[in-house]
Amino acid sequence: MDLTGIISISGKPGLFKMVGQMKNGIIVESLEDNKRFPAYASHKVSALDDISIYGYSEDVPLVEVFVMMYKLEEGKETLDSNKASIEELRARLREAFAEFDEERVYASDLKKLFKWYNLLLAQGLIDDKVDEPSEEGNEADSSEENESKED
Numbered sequence: 001m002d003l004t005g006i007i008s009i010s011g012k013p014g015l016f017k018m019v020g021q022m023k024n025g026i027i028v029e030s031l032e033d034n035k036r037f038p039a040y041a042s043h044k045v046s047a048l049d050d051i052s053i054y055g056y057s058e059d060v061p062l063v064e065v066f067v068m069m070y071k072l073e074e075g076k077e078t079l080d081s082n083k084a085s086i087e088e089l090r091a092r093l094r095e096a097f098a099e100f101d102e103e104r105v106y107a108s109d110l111k112k113l114f115k116w117y118n119l120l121l122a123q124g125l126i127d128d129k130v131d132e133p134s135e136e137g138n139e140a141d142s143s144e145e146n147e148s149k150e151d
Helices: 062-072 086-096 106-123 135-150
Strands: 006-009 017-020 024-032 036-040 046-047
Touching: 006 106, 017 036, 062 086, 062 106, 086 106
Parallel strands: none
Antiparallel strands: 006 017, 006 046, 017 024, 024 036
């Protein structure tokens, strides 16, 4: 599953795909209705790759939570966040990810999580695999560490 370029914009519902750049921002396309518009530097933009869900022992990347949900739902849609109660959403997430911190994951976060999962699934962007970092990047990191130790 590769969610590179998929973003959330604070104050705007849904998810967006980056499709271009401009001098003072980016051009995004809604995953729901394919409408394009500019997102300026003043918008708070969050890449899904950078978002994590609070866990008791450690935070878990959103991509991994989506994989857990995909496996639980056997590749089908999950609860509709507009129709299900917060207790139902919380219980369903607990089935997929038992370690999530219920005190720090707010009701609004749960609604977004379930809405985003269903939207990404409808777009064919979710599967049961987490993309691993490339081996090239890891080799470069280890060679930099060796160089700094020699100094």
